[in-house]
Amino acid sequence: MSTSVSTSPRVARVALVTGATGGIGEAVVERLVADGFAVAVHYAGNKAKAEALVEKIAASGGQVLAVGGDVADEQQMQAAFDAVETAFGGIDVVVNTAGIMLLAPIAELNLDDLDRMHRTNIRGTFVVSQQAARRVRRGGAIINVSTSVTRTQLPTYGAYVASKAAVESITLILARELRGRDITVNTVAPGPVATPLFLEGKDEETIGRFAKAAPLERLGEPRDIAESVAFLAGPARWVNGQVLYSNGGLA
Template sequence: MTIDNGTRVAIVTGGSRGIGRAVVRRLAEQGYSVVVGYAGNADEAAAAVKEAVAAGAQALAYRADVADETAVAGMFAEAETRFGGVDAVLNSAGRMYLAPVADLDLDQMDALHRTNIRGTFVVAREAARRVREGGSITLFSTSVVGTYFPTYGAYAASKGAVEALTMVLAREMRGRNINVNTIAPGPTATELFLDGKSDELVARLAKSNPLERLGEPRDIAEVAAFLASPAGHWVNGQVVRANGGMV
């Protein structure tokens, strides 16, 4: 069944947890119909859908590995079938692996880059083909690309590729009125960020910006919702470092 009530439609990958889930909630509050893309945790994806519906939105969950072009194409097709089209794509799906370069597990690095680089290009390719005129594409990087913390080499390199893609894709969208941007969060209180970090390290990172706190997923979701909205449409081809002033 097709539902086309004139509302804007968003696909949010990595939408079942962390920043992606906060983005789902914020877009739902703004009246978007939302497809919650997820990789494996169906219960968390269902909970994200429930939150979106409670906010007054239409929503559905769709399982898709972002690096699998067939699955991603199916997710876009489902959005078109159920909601009538796609206006905003926000690719928050990502993987983190930390190790000094001398100790890199190359299989782990390959898996990281499969999700963070290949996955970004797969989602961006489908978005470039299918987002409706006047729409928006938002990718995700990390402020570590500019802080150069030890052990983040493989992760930062994967996100550096995303940043390099941003302006290229924005220019390729010429004539279609589609803006393309990347958000690079700083330390944000998500399960992915907090996993394996001592309380001392978390406290030190919280003090690393002038606002002296960790970001919250909602902080990043507000930026994402702005960039996807008509109000943020003039921002194009940019990497937005949403990090409280961290340098």
């Protein structure tokens, strides 16, 4: 199922952003549109928000398409990639921001939550990366999203970090497997970012502690992560097979 709005028959570079109704995903969409991309806005469940974002971008003259689907379902993602190629003629950049975060100490984690994160964060990244590896054109980029907690190792993040460490491994190996294709594959690992996903369930004291942790003494904003993604999607052609920590200097 897709909804498309295109204001011009001329398409330059094309990007697909999964999880585009989330805080970081939406910021990435808006930044890539500003950089001249035609962008496919992917959603899993929030169709209304995706269509509102599409209308907003189209009203300002951008070329945009909304596509739905479960990132962990290979048939649905194949259909989403097909819709983007039909609308815009090909795909140059895939940004996979789709993910879920469920926190608890390892000793107390509900294993159903572990399975949910595994399905979205690991299988979903693998399915999207597989389609991207088959579809992205020469000179393109594949960008996944991890977390800086793979280094800071905070309590209660064990299962989430395990899933994101897998994302990093998939990324680094795919970069080597695409040798000779002129396609870069990288991961952005944000620090604490003021999104609903991060803020949910945290009191003001906890949020303030996270804000003070980085030398820049603030939480990241979705636009900060979008800048890093735009760098990897555009001028950063010599950055490949890397994890870029976008966290304000957090250790």
